[in-house]
Amino acid sequence: MATRLNALDLAFLGLETQKTPVNVASLQIFEPPADYAGHFVRDLLANLHSLPPGPPFNQKLSSTSVLTAPSWVEDDHFDLNYHVRHSALPQPGSMADLLSLVSRLHSRVMDRERPLWEFHIIEGLEGGRFAIYMKMHHAAIDGMGGIALLEACLSTESDAPLKAPWAGLAPKQRGRRASGALLGLPARLRRRLLGQAQMGIDLGKLLVGHGMKAVGLQPDDSPAPFTAPKTIFNVPVSGARKFGATSMPLHELKALGKATGATVNDIVLAICSGAIREYLKQHRALPKRSLVASVPVSIRQINRSGNAITYVSARLATHRKTPLGRLADIGRSTRAAKKEVAEVLPSASINFAVMAQGLVAVLNRLGATDLVPPPANVVISNVPGPRNLLYFAGAQLKAGYPLSVLVDGQALNITVLSYVDSVDFGIMACRDAVPDVDVLSRLLQKAFSELKEAAAANPVAEEPAAEAAERSPKVKKKAVSRSAKKTARKTGKKTSKKVAAKATRKKAQTSRKKTPSKTKGPAASKAKKAAASLNGAGTKKKRRKKASRKRASSTPSATTADGKPLKSLRQRRASS
Numbered sequence: 366m367a368t369r370l371n372a373l374d375l376a377f378l379g380l381e382t383q384k385t386p387v388n389v390a391s392l393q394i395f396e397p398p399a400d401y402a403g404h405f406v407r408d409l410l411a412n413l414h415s416l417p418p419g420p421p422f423n424q425k426l427s428s429t430s431v432l433t434a435p436s437w438v439e440d441d442h443f444d445l446n447y448h449v450r451h452s453a454l455p456q457p458g459s460m461a462d463l464l465s466l467v468s469r470l471h472s473r474v475m476d477r478e479r480p481l482w483e484f485h486i487i488e489g490l491e492g493g494r495f496a497i498y499m500k501m502h503h504a505a506i507d508g509m510g511g512i513a514l515l516e517a518c519l520s521t522e523s524d525a526p527l528k529a530p531w532a533g534l535a536p537k538q539r540g541r542r543a544s545g546a547l548l549g550l551p552a553r554l555r556r557r558l559l560g561q562a563q564m565g566i567d568l569g570k571l572l573v574g575h576g577m578k579a580v581g582l583q584p585d586d587s588p589a590p591f592t593a594p595k596t597i598f599n600v601p602v603s604g605a606r607k608f609g610a611t612s613m614p615l616h617e618l619k620a621l622g623k624a625t626g627a628t629v630n631d632i633v634l635a636i637c638s639g640a641i642r643e644y645l646k647q648h649r650a651l652p653k654r655s656l657v658a659s660v661p662v663s664i665r666q667i668n669r670s671g672n673a674i675t676y677v678s679a680r681l682a683t684h685r686k687t688p689l690g691r692l693a694d695i696g697r698s699t700r701a702a703k704k705e706v707a708e709v710l711p712s713a714s715i716n717f718a719v720m721a722q723g724l725v726a727v728l729n730r731l732g733a734t735d736l737v738p739p740p741a742n743v744v745i746s747n748v749p750g751p752r753n754l755l756y757f758a759g760a761q762l763k764a765g766y767p768l769s770v771l772v773d774g775q776a777l778n779i780t781v782l783s784y785v786d787s788v789d790f791g792i793m794a795c796r797d798a799v800p801d802v803d804v805l806s807r808l809l810q811k812a813f814s815e816l817k818e819a820a821a822a823n824p825v826a827e828e829p830a831a832e833a834a835e836r837s838p839k840v841k842k843k844a845v846s847r848s849a850k851k852t853a854r855k856t857g858k859k860t861s862k863k864v865a866a867k868a869t870r871k872k873a874q875t876s877r878k879k880t881p882s883k884t885k886g887p888a889a890s891k892a893k894k895a896a897a898s899l900n901g902a903g904t905k906k907k908r909r910k911k912a913s914r915k916r917a918s919s920t921p922s923a924t925t926a927d928g929k930p931l932k933s934l935r936q937r938r939a940s941s
Contacts, residue, residue, distance in 0.1 A: 367427065367436040368420075374504040379431045380772055381502075384604040386474040390500030390768040391511060391782075392467055392610070392791070395760040397493060398523070406488040406495050409758050410451055412527055418443065419533025421505055422480055429477040437505075440480055448482060448531070454489035461803075463490060464608050467498050471768050471793070472606040481505055484530060494763070499530060503770055507661075511767075512750055512782075519755035519762060527758045587702035588678045590740040593657035597650045598777045598798060599739040605796035609806040610766040613813055615786045624820045625689065627696050630747050632816070633781050633788070634658060634699070635692040637745050638681040639812025641777075642691075644805055645683070655694070656681045659741035659775075662706060677702035678741060688812070688819040739774050746780045754785060766791040 370378070381387040397405040423443050428435040454462050466487065475481050481502035488495040506514070518530040593599070613636075615629075622632050637658070645651040658679050679702055682694035748767065755762045766789045767780040776798035780791045790809055794802045 367438050368424070369436050370434070370504060375431055375434065377503040377770075378426075378435075380770075381474065383474055384602060385770075385772050386472065386604070387503045387770050387772075388471060388475065388500045388768075389503050389506065389511065389770060390471060390498060391515065392463075392608075392766045392768060393497045393499075393757075394490070394763045394765075395495055395497065395757060396763055397495070398759045401759070405760070406451075406486055409527075409760075410449070410486060412758070413449060413529050414445060416527070416529035416532060418445065418480075418529075418531040422448075422482060422531035422533055425480045426477055443480065445531075447479065449484045450486070452485055452487045454487060456489045457491035458489040459491060460610075463487065463496055464610060467768070468606050468608045468796070470498055471500065471608060472604055475500075475502060482531070495760075497757075500768070512748060515765070516751055516755075519751075519757050521753045521755060523756045523759050523761070525756065587698055587705055588657050588680060590659075590678060591738050593739045593742045594652040594654040595739065596645065596652060596656065596742050597648060598742055599774050600776055600795075600798050601773045602771050602776050602795040603797045606771070607794045607796040607799060607802045608768060609792035609794070609802040611790050611792075611806040611809050612764060613788045613790070613810070615783055615788050617817070618788055621817060621820055625692060627692055628699075631692060631696050631699055633747050634660075634679060634681065634695045634745060635688065635816060636809055636812045637743075637779050638683055638691050638695065639688055639815060640805055640808035641681065641743065642683040643808050643811065647804075651683065653684060655685075656683045656742040658743050658745045660699075660702070661744070661746045675706065677706060681742075688816040689823060692816065741775065742777075744769065744775060744778045744780075746778075748780065748782050750782045750784045752785060764789050769793050771795055 377387050420439075421437055423440055424437040425440045426435040427433075427438045452466065454466065470483075470485060475483065482505070483500050485498040486495065487498060490496055501511070514530060518528045518532065520528070618629050618632050621627075622629050625632075627635070638656070641656065642651060658681050659676050660679050662675050662677055677699075680694060680698040682691040682698075685691045685694060746767075746769065750765065762784070764787060765782055765784050767782045768791050769778045769780045771778055771793060776795035778793045780793070782789050782791070790806070792802055792805050792809075794805075799805070
């Protein structure tokens with residue numbers, strides 16, 4: 366039975382080129398049972414090969430072209446050996462060796478003539494551990510779907526029977542009988558038509574709102590797509606990938622969020638912001654404007670196949686110097702973004718994401734990525750994972766690192782997955798644009814430490830006054846400077862005279878303070894009169910008379926030809 370792809374699934378297919386494989390994956394580290402007798406990995410592989418696949422793992426695309434709107438159909442020539450593969454690191458394999466291998470595996474585009482998934486068991490990791498790297502095309506699954514798959518094949522019991530990841534998910538249960546479904550058809554059709562109409566209204570609301578934000582007619586705490594500044598991450602990507610990983614204690618992130626009044630997701634964004642800011646500073650490439658993160662938001666329904674996500678934009682406040690200042694700005698931005706999504710139907714949010722991804726795909730196909738601002742500078746996704754210890758054929762899961770997608774114009778993606786008391790960061794980058802991804806891993810830990818230290822020094826739920834003041838000095842200084850220049854242009858020389866007079870008064874006041882208080886006689890009288898004059902003593906009339914006498918004494922009188930004084934017009938009229 367064929368299964369249709371939704372619009373977002375088709376958009377992900379359209380994004381893919383040889384240089385931009387649209388694969389999502391997970392890297393899981395396992396520790397075999399301590400008392401196992403034999404070769405655990407080889408025995409595990411033998412048992413897995415005996416388990417048959419289920420949908421969607423035994424399905425392929427009905428057509429390799431997006432233009433034909435393909436469906437998922439069963440692969441009549443399915444070959445499990447092609448999809449399940451065995452690799453080994455030179456012992457003792459380090460974490461760096463494992464990440465290097467996974468980087469190469471994630472760089473490859475999968476064959477669209479086959480089901481779009483691969484499963485790799487990698488042995489030889491130091492400490493006797495092994496790893497499982499499994500990737501699927503993003504058209505087949507999203508982040509929350511991957512978590513559902515993870516929980517379906519792993520168990521909370523160490524002695525639970527083996528389940529293959531490709532066994533598939535249980536089909537959605539139908540709660541109504543066929544006759545009841547037929548009787549309820551008119552009501553369901555009416556609800557669907559009303560829902561479609563409301564979706565159109567909500568989609569229009571999103572488009573108009575983002576358009577108004579883009580031109581500055583509406584507050585943009587949650588910025589519109591394609592308004593982010595250019596960075597070294599926003600370049601065309603090559604086909605090579607570089608993967609980095611690091612972990613942090615979840616209880617510390619939660620405590621940090623409680624101390625600062627922030628959510629765990631905001632804490633994750635603030636940590637990423639601090640690391641990216643420092644990385645760009647080291648490369649002398651930090652923009653003056655804040656970077657923008659595209660944050661996937663799941664609106665998945667239970668057991669739904671394909672993709673059920675939308676994207677919101679959040680400011681990372683990379684222009685702020687202090688960790689708490691960045692966290693406060695990020696909190697305002699994410700609250701605005703959540704409110705925006707909550708006010709519309711989920712279908713409107715998904716369709717908006719489809720339109721944005723479709724535009725990105727068109728720009729990539731046309732090679733026009735550099736001609737427009739990036740939709741966002743980086744994708745940061747935080748996926749909540751299992752809270753209990755999990756086992757796979759008796760081997761305990763120690764950590765799980767997610768790997769995501771890169772496209773032209775976005776050479777960096779950070780995806781975060783929580784598991785028990787660990788928050789595992791997966792950093793995917795284009796090898797050419799970000800060759801030193803291991804530096805970013807270390808900077809994430811540094812940003813986490815700086816945020817903890819700042820929160821310990823300012824244990825408040827809201828942004829401290831010092832942090833709030835950080836944003837304003839430069840703006841105020843510029844405003845005062847512009848005001849002074851404007852006044853100077855209007856007053857001309859008057860401004861210079863006032864400044865000179867003020868300086869003279871200040872000098873006189875200083876000399877008066879230095880003059881002994883017991884001074885008497887003519888000198889004291891003169892000083893007193895000078896001080897009174899500089900301080901504005903006397904009337905304006907006296908000052909005008911004094912100025913008039915000064916002009917009269919300095920200007921020669923007009924005379925006639927015989928040397929007599931020239932009479933004024935009034936005197937001539939009186940004599941006549």
